Amino acid sequence: MAIPQVHLEHDDQVLNALEWHRQGLDFADSLHLARSEGAVP
Secondary structure, X not given: OOOOXXXXXXXXXXXXXXXXXXXXXXXXXXXXXXXXXOOOO
């Protein structure tokens, strides 16, 4: 995220995913979880 050529959509969700990954959750799982916030079944 400190790379000028990289632009993130939904950077708040990516930051959440990175924090969960830092705490031990698989990164792909944490990103899916972050992206699903607010989803309606």
